[in-house]
Amino acid sequence: MNKIKDDIYWMHKAIEQAHKAQQLGEIPVGAVLVADNKIIAKGWNHSIIDNDPTAHAEIMALRKGGKHLQNYRLLDATLYITLEPCVMCAGAIVHSRVKRVVYGASDLKTGAAGSFIDILQHPGMNHKVEITSGVLGEECAQLLSQFFKMRRAEKKTTETTATFNYSRLNHTRESQIASIWLNCYW
Numbered sequence: 001m002n003k004i005k006d007d008i009y010w011m012h013k014a015i016e017q018a019h020k021a022q023q024l025g026e027i028p029v030g031a032v033l034v035a036d037n038k039i040i041a042k043g044w045n046h047s048i049i050d051n052d053p054t055a056h057a058e059i060m061a062l063r064k065g066g067k068h069l070q071n072y073r074l075l076d077a078t079l080y081i082t083l084e085p086c087v088m089c090a091g092a093i094v095h096s097r098v099k100r101v102v103y104g105a106s107d108l109k110t111g112a113a114g115s116f117i118d119i120l121q122h123p124g125m126n127h128k129v130e131i132t133s134g135v136l137g138e139e140c141a142q143l144l145s146q147f148f149k150m151r152r153a154e155k156k157t158t159e160t161t162a163t164f165n166y167s168r169l170n171h172t173r174e175s176q177i178a179s180i181w182l183n184c185y186w
Contacts (some may be wrong), residue, residue: 007080007102010034010134014080014104017057018143024049028082028143031057033065033098035077042064057081058089062096073097082140084111084133090119093129100130104140171185 010032017030021044033041043060047053058081066072078100085093085101090112093101101113101120113120113131120129 007132007135008036010039010080011082011102011104011140012070012080012177013039013042014057015083015136015143017042018082018140021045021057022143022147028147029057031079031081032059033059033074033077033079035065035069035074040068042076052175054088056086056089057083059092061080062092062098066096075099077101080135082151083107083144084113084115085118085120086110087112089119093120094125094127097127103126104135104137106133106137106141164166 012031014030017032018028019030020169021030022028026045026048031043031047032039033043041061041064043057043062043064045057046055046060053124058079061079062074063087065074065077072095074096078097079093079098079102081089081101084103084107087110088106103113106115108115110116113133114121119125120131122128
């Protein structure tokens with residue numbers, strides 16, 4: 001296989017991990033760590049279910065990769081991620097000495113591989129990481145977009161239900177007080 005075909009193949013594997021995150025109600029981000037043309041570790045977001053703000057897909061894959069190789073230095077490994085890494089994950093990628101990062105969707109608000117800030121190739125870092133961006137980018141972005149659209153719809157349904165329950169109150173003195181209170185604070 002050539003490099004482009006390899007990148008597409010492995011990104012599909014990262015997307016599979018993102019779907020696992022989505023099935024658990026997590027933000028659908030997935031990662032696979034590849035060395036010697038085979039997956040040595042997989043990860044998907046666990047932050048919500050683990051109550052752990054560091055349990056991003058990249059971190060999960062890096063931790064498992066270190067255990068697999070019995071070394072925190074993941075030299076010559078490539079990390080495939082469906083979303084551009086954040087600052088925290090980019091720092092971990094640099095410290096683990098990953099050779100290359102390939103990501104799908106860019107993150108213009110918090111991306112740390114060049115979209116917002118570039119930690120992976122920052123001159124002050126002790127290791128520079130090769131970056132390939134946009135591999136299956138539309139598919140990765142669509143997965144995130146659909147997830148957040150669904151989240152907003154769920155939130156709207158919850159708000160509508162709360163409004164409906166409020167409207168069912170009798171027009172008693174208590175409901176008038178509740179109405180005044182709700183209008184003041186909401």
